[in-house]
Amino acid sequence: MTSDEIDNVDKGILYLLQQDARGNTVTEIGEKVGVSSSTVANRINRLEEHGVILGYHPIVKYRETGLGHHLLVTATIPLTDREELLDDIMEVSGVVSIRELLTNSENLSLELVGHTQEDLEESIEDLDKLGVHIEQMEIMKQERSNPYNHFGKEFADEEPDG
Missing domain, CATH: 3.30.70.920 (Lrp/AsnC effector binding domain/regulation of amino acid metabolism (RAM) domain)
Structure with a gap:
């Protein structure tokens, strides 16, 4: 899969999965990126099959x-x-x-x-x-992570906190 094949929907999905893969359902992701939940599921499967998404790992204390x-x-x-x-x-x-x-x-x-x-x-x-x-x-005392903000925060249609 080339970077040209990853569109704004994929970027939004990647951003949201990095933000909280366990807490974001395909329905919620679909609402945030503007597509159906079945499209999100298909996109995630495609990204996994092409080796873009390698896994889902918790950060353990x-x-x-x-x-x-x-x-x-x-x-x-x-x-x-x-x-x-x-x-x-x-x-x-x-x-x-x-x-x-x-x-x-x-x-x-x-x-x-x-x-x-x-x-x-x-x-x-x-x-x-x-x-x-x-x-x-x-x-090591602690670890924190953050989704890569250029993966599609702007495509995830999130409401600002506050």
Whole structure:
């Protein structure tokens, strides 16, 4: 799917899904972008099939679940065999996300969680065994996200808060 194939309705749908995928029904999205709920459902299916929408993921406050240790890791992996290595990294206990970066070094950002410091240390050791070179580790306090505002806030016909 090319960017030319994504019209204003798609942009409005993407914006609203990023804003609250769980809370916005296809009927509500349809009302906001000016199409029927069946059109919204068809558009969402098309966007999923073409790999534009990869999934729907909650933002979890890990501390509230008893996973009080939340770590961001910057690492370097060899460029060769990286696809296979990324799959192996996702299997390491405690790894909840991976971001591959386009750079020679520090080309990986990992998010890890654990009940204890020992859990994280075990995860780091497992990553090391895979050939992941840890560059930096930081404790994460919180995460916030926001929908990309150029995806179609203006096409979602939302009423301003207030």
